[in-house]
Amino acid sequence: MPTESRLGGPTDLTMEALRVAEERSRAYLRNLANRSVYPGESALAALAQFHEPFPDQRCHPADVVRMLDEFGSPATVATAGGRYFGFVIGGALPATLAASWLASAWDQNSAFRVMSPVVAEIEEVVLRWVCEIFGIPDDCEGGIVTCATAANFTALAAARHALLARSGWNVAEDGMFGAPPIEVVVGDEVHASVLKALNLAGFGQRRVKRVPTDAQGRMRADRLPKLAKNSLVCIQAGNVNTGSFDPAAEVCRWAHDHEAWVHVDGAFGLWAAASANYRHLVAGFEMADSWATDAHKWPNANYDCGIVLARDAAALRAAMTISAAYLQPGARREPANQTPDASRRARAVELWAALKSLGKQGLAELVERTCALARRFAAGLRDAGYEVLNDVVINQVLVSFGRAETTQEVMRRVQEDGICWCGGTVWQGKTAMRISVSSWATSEEDVEKRETRVAQPSPAVCCRWLDQLKGRSYSNPRQTSPILGSHSRGRLCHTILLVLATPPTYATHPPAHRHRAHRARPLRGPGQSPRGRACRPLRVPIREAYAASPQHGRDVLPEAHHRDKRRDSHSESRARTARAPECRLPAREFRLTRVPVIKFSVLQHPSLQ
Ligand SMILES: Cc1ncc(COP(=O)(O)O)c(C=O)c1O
Numbered sequence: 001m002p003t004e005s006r007l008g009g010p011t012d013l014t015m016e017a018l019r020v021a022e023e024r025s026r027a028y029l030r031n032l033a034n035r036s037v038y039p040g041e042s043a044l045a046a047l048a049q050f051h052e053p054f055p056d057q058r059c060h061p062a063d064v065v066r067m068l069d070e071f072g073s074p075a076t077v078a079t080a081g082g083r084y085f086g087f088v089i090g091g092a093l094p095a096t097l098a099a100s101w102l103a104s105a106w107d108q109n110s111a112f113r114v115m116s117p118v119v120a121e122i123e124e125v126v127l128r129w130v131c132e133i134f135g136i137p138d139d140c141e142g143g144i145v146t147c148a149t150a151a152n153f154t155a156l157a158a159a160r161h162a163l164l165a166r167s168g169w170n171v172a173e174d175g176m177f178g179a180p181p182i183e184v185v186v187g188d189e190v191h192a193s194v195l196k197a198l199n200l201a202g203f204g205q206r207r208v209k210r211v212p213t214d215a216q217g218r219m220r221a222d223r224l225p226k227l228a229k230n231s232l233v234c235i236q237a238g239n240v241n242t243g244s245f246d247p248a249a250e251v252c253r254w255a256h257d258h259e260a261w262v263h264v265d266g267a268f269g270l271w272a273a274a275s276a277n278y279r280h281l282v283a284g285f286e287m288a289d290s291w292a293t294d295a296h297k298w299p300n301a302n303y304d305c306g307i308v309l310a311r312d313a314a315a316l317r318a319a320m321t322i323s324a325a326y327l328q329p330g331a332r333r334e335p336a337n338q339t340p341d342a343s344r345r346a347r348a349v350e351l352w353a354a355l356k357s358l359g360k361q362g363l364a365e366l367v368e369r370t371c372a373l374a375r376r377f378a379a380g381l382r383d384a385g386y387e388v389l390n391d392v393v394i395n396q397v398l399v400s401f402g403r404a405e406t407t408q409e410v411m412r413r414v415q416e417d418g419i420c421w422c423g424g425t426v427w428q429g430k431t432a433m434r435i436s437v438s439s440w441a442t443s444e445e446d447v448e449k450r451e452t453r454v455a456q457p458s459p460a461v462c463c464r465w466l467d468q469l470k471g472r473s474y475s476n477p478r479q480t481s482p483i484l485g486s487h488s489r490g491r492l493c494h495t496i497l498l499v500l501a502t503p504p505t506y507a508t509h510p511p512a513h514r515h516r517a518h519r520a521r522p523l524r525g526p527g528q529s530p531r532g533r534a535c536r537p538l539r540v541p542i543r544e545a546y547a548a549s550p551q552h553g554r555d556v557l558p559e560a561h562h563r564d565k566r567r568d569s570h571s572e573s574r575a576r577t578a579r580a581p582e583c584r585l586p587a588r589e590f591r592l593t594r595v596p597v598i599k600f601s602v603l604q605h606p607s608l609q
Contacts, residue, residue: 017061018105024069032081035074036418043074082441083420083449088240088268088396091439092302095357096350100302103346111336111343112327123335123348129355130293130307133363134266134273135286141313143320143338144305144347148267151292151308152197154320154340156232158290159261160201162315163230166259172318176202183231184208185224185260187246189217194234194265203232215428216244216391224254231260237285238269241427241434242389243396245269249284262288268297268438272394274363278371281393290316298370298395299363300440301354305347308339370395370437373447377435380447389427397435404431419449 049071059067078084080091092100108116110123127142145151160182164171167180184203186194188210195205212223217239227233233255235246248264255262264270264285270293272278273285285291290310295301310316321337323329329337336342358366374395378388381399389398401407411424411433425434437447 013061017065020062020065020069024065024073028069028073028076029080032078035078037078037081037083037421038415038418039075039077040418046071047075077421079439080441082439082443082446084439085435085437085442086421086423087434088297088436088438090297090300091441093300093354093357093440096301096354099353100350103349106346106349108346109343110346110348111341112334113330113332114328116346119346119348120333120335122346122352124333126348126352126355127307127309130295131309133360134270134282134291134293134309135279136291136309137311139313140309140311141316141338142307142309143316143335144307144351145339145341146304147296147306148265148292148294149193149196149306150340151294151306152194152263152265153200154308154316154338155263155290155292155310156194156197156201156203156234157319157340158310158312158316159232159263160203161319162312163232163261165315165318166230180230181207181228183228185211185227185231185233185255187211187217187219187234187236188213189236189239189241190234191236191240191265191267193267194236198234216242216393217428218244219246219251221247221250221254224251227255227258227260229259231255231258232263233260234263234265235285235288236269237264237266237282238272238394239396240267241396241398241425241432242391243269243394244391245281245285245393247284248282249287252284252287256287261290264288264291266291267294269394271298271363272367274360275367275371276364277368278394295351295354298367298438299351299354299358300366300438301351305351307351366440367394370439370442373442373444374435374437376444376447377437389430389432395437397437398425398427398432399435400430400432407431407433420446 049067079089082091084091106116106118108119110116110119113120123144127144128138130142131138131140143154145154160176161171163182164179169179171179182203184198184207186208190210195208198208199205209225211219211225214220217236219235233251235248235251237245237248239245252262266282266285270282270285270291273282289312290308293307293309295305295307296303308316317337320339322342335348355363371392371394374397375392378392378397378399381397382388387400387402389400390396399407401410408424408431411422414420414422414433422433422435425432
């Protein structure tokens with residue numbers, strides 16, 4: 001195999017590898033809309049290919065990329081697409097992704113200006129822009145770190161330095177053993193990353209005082225404790241579950257009366273300041289002393305990109321400065337002196353590219369659109385009869401589908417389906433599904449798809465509802481079901497039929513002449529006629545039939561539906577799927593219902609749970 005030129009820099013090898021990487025990246029991104037958001041079992045199993053002994057031989061760089069794509073790409077989570085709603089994860093904007101390709105080609109070490117004047121310069125520019133967006137003084141000092149957890153840690157280290165210095169203690173030299181105590185106050189719904197940062201900074205959890213919070217997770221300003229002088233108060237802009245904001249102005253005034261340092265964990269919420277419609281939510285946070293945020297969340301810069309900012313530039317520098325004879329800092333700001341890490345890649349470039357491409361208008365639109373989509377989710381779920389647990393103030397939605405097991409089951413189905421991905425949480429004792437709309441790539445169509453999937457109960461959930469319905473009379477099956485979301489307006493008509501277990505020929509080829517007779521007939525009960533005799537299986541009107549296949553995580557539509565979709569290139573294989581006996585449910589669920597076909601409509605499901 002040819003080797004790289006030792007003199008001439010990049011050679012054909014590099015160019016070939018880059019060409020393959022570009023081709024594969026383009027194909028990956030193009031395919032995002034058509035793939036399952038979460039990798040399937042076969043993709044995960046194929047990861048075994050990476051488990052080889054450390055190779056003896058060289059491998060052609062292009063082949064390395066090919067292997068990575070072949071076995072790695074299918075096992076990725078499609079967070080770059082529009083249907084990932086887990087955690088708080090944005091997708092990389094086009095400009096930030098492309099800039100990262102170029103910056104990778106530059107291969108800069110951003111630690112010191114002498115190593116990369118361009119990155120040092122861009123870092124200064126972009127930090128000023130972030131101060132402007134957040135409405136904080138532009139002479140604040142800052143650094144670009146990996147994530148909000150690291151940003152929280154960096155800010156708390158600066159706070160520690162400043163607070164102890166006021167008591168005549170030099171923590172850089174004397175450490176934390178024997179240092180004057182610092183009281184730490186957080187809200188009850190503090191993010192775990194702040195607690196981790198407090199641990200890393202040597203504060204420990206036991207000395208942390210927690211302020212009670214309200215139903216949205218906001219610190220209660222009427223419950224602020226007595227505060228010692230020189231304390232550290234951590235507040236939050238954007239609760240990870242509800243998106244709520246602590247009452248910053250009141251807390252900052254109270255804290256500053258006690259000469260406390262106020263730190264803001266604003267991993268995503270601080271970016272609400274970019275929009276005139278949401279700026280009121282961050283009012284008062286500009287009064288704080290330090291701020292931590294992420295650009296890889298709402299602003300959709302690519303990973304990893306956290307930002308720390310501190311009003312007291314000297315404290316941040318004192319806490320983070322590194323010095324050695326060989327480093328020889330220049331006269332100007334050195335990036336490594338505001339962050340825990342030294343050598344690092346050119347994160348500032350990607351952040352700059354994201355903000356430059358959006359501009360004020362684009363960033364405001366991104367915030368506003370994702371918030372509007374979150375509200376739409378919430379409205380759809382409420383209309384479907386589910387309980388939205390939070391006030392949807394920004395881009396976060398918490399929804400409960402009833403009992404904890406039901407919510408978990410819905411979440412499992414949503415994740416298994418692969419159409420989108422949502423995670424779970426427990427909010428003030430209640431199990432909930434979290435929906436975070438954080439990506440520029442999320443469209444209304446993505447939300448619509450997702451809403452439909454959630455609004456549509458899984459077979460297992462239906463089984464449970466049905467079980468509870470035994471003995472009750474069923475509502476009019478022809479009435480529009482409130483639980484169907486957009487399906488109720490779509491071509492599948494107003495009724496959903498869950499084919500739970502039935503001979504495949506029966507489910508997929510119902511004799512046309514029998515439909516009418518059964519169409520309007522209400523289902524009496526699972527496997528029972530009104531007089532308690534076993535009844536014949538319910539016939540499935542062809543256009544209204546809908547079968548869910550838990551094994552395959554996709555819809556199995558009846559034959560007639562496929563006939564309508566002949567032009568669809570997948571119709572043949574989907575028709576085959578429809579004929580195959582794939583709509584089996586796990587035995588437990590099958591036994592629960594004892595009816596081969598369940599017509600599911602107009603069940604006031606939440607009240608039944
Ligand atoms: C409020 C808050 N703080 C901190 C973090 C941690 O962010 P990171 O994973 O970037 O460290 C998160 C993550 O979602 C968050 O929501």
